[in-house]
Structure formats: C-alpha cells, structure tokens
Amino acid sequence: MILRLFGAKLHKTANVHASVRIWAPWFLTMKEGACIDDRVNLYNVNMVTLEEYATISQESFICPGTHDIKSPGHEMISWPIVIGVHAWVAVRAFVGPGVKIGDYAVVGAGAAVFKDVEPWTVVGGNPAKFIKKRVIKDA
Numbered sequence: 001m002i003l004r005l006f007g008a009k010l011h012k013t014a015n016v017h018a019s020v021r022i023w024a025p026w027f028l029t030m031k032e033g034a035c036i037d038d039r040v041n042l043y044n045v046n047m048v049t050l051e052e053y054a055t056i057s058q059e060s061f062i063c064p065g066t067h068d069i070k071s072p073g074h075e076m077i078s079w080p081i082v083i084g085v086h087a088w089v090a091v092r093a094f095v096g097p098g099v100k101i102g103d104y105a106v107v108g109a110g111a112a113v114f115k116d117v118e119p120w121t122v123v124g125g126n127p128a129k130f131i132k133k134r135v136i137k138d139a
C-alpha cells in the first residue's frame with residue numbers, strides 16, 4: 001500500500017518483500033505475479049518494469065542509472081529496464097541501464113548484465129554471456 005501511495009504501479013498479485021530497497025516507487029511497475037525477493041536493491045532512477053511473473057531474486061542490484069564518463073561534469077544518465085514475462089534474475093545479479101531481459105530468459109546467479117538478453121536464453125558471468133537456450137520440460 002505504501003509503495004502505491006508513492007506512485008508504484010503494482011498488480012494486486014505482485015509481491016515485494018519487506019527488505020527490498022526501492023529508490024523511487026514512482027518509477028516501478030509490477031504486473032501480475034511479479035516478485036522482488038529479499039534484499040534486492042532497486043536503484044530505479046528511471047523506469048523499472050517487471051512483466052507478468054517476472055522474478056528478481058535475493059540481493060540482486062537493478063540499476064538503470066550511470067554517469068556520462070565522456071562529460072567533464074560526469075552527469076547522471078539513465079535508461080529504463082524491463083524484465084520480461086516469466087524471466088528470472090537469479091541471486092546477486094546486476095542488471096544495468098537500458099537492459100531488456102527477454103521473456104522466459106534466465107540471468108544466472110552473480111551475473112552482470114550490460115546488454116539485452118534474448119528471450120528463452122540463459123546467460124551468466126561478468127559480463128553476462130549466452131550459456132544455452134532455456135527449455136521447460138512438460139509436466
């Protein structure tokens with residue numbers, strides 16, 4: 001309720017754990033079933049969108065802002081981040097400015113993502129690189 005009072009757009013089934021740090025609730029949209037887990041740091045100086053059933057796991061850092069290293073003033077610059085439908089950002093991952101995590105993609109634990117992640121892929125490492133295609137087994 002408090003996040004909504006400060007402008008967050010949260011679906012009624014979205015789940016934000018109590019220990020999450022959110023810099024600007026008005027720059028947060030979470031759709032149906034989306035989840036931000038314990039101790040995530042959401043330094044959202046620009047829009048962060050979690051699509052349906054997207055998950056950000058413990059202690060991840062989501063950061064749409066950086067500084068212009070070409071400028072003597074080192075001004076802050078930012079681009080929105082989108083976490084796609086059923087995408088999963090695993091524990092302690094970093095997602096940088098302007099990144100789109102594709103639908104059903106997985107960002108491995110501890111990965112540092114600076115470029116878009118294609119749908120249905122698994123990436124890991126620093127910088128994050130393609131590991132394999134994601135395949136979901138039939139139940």
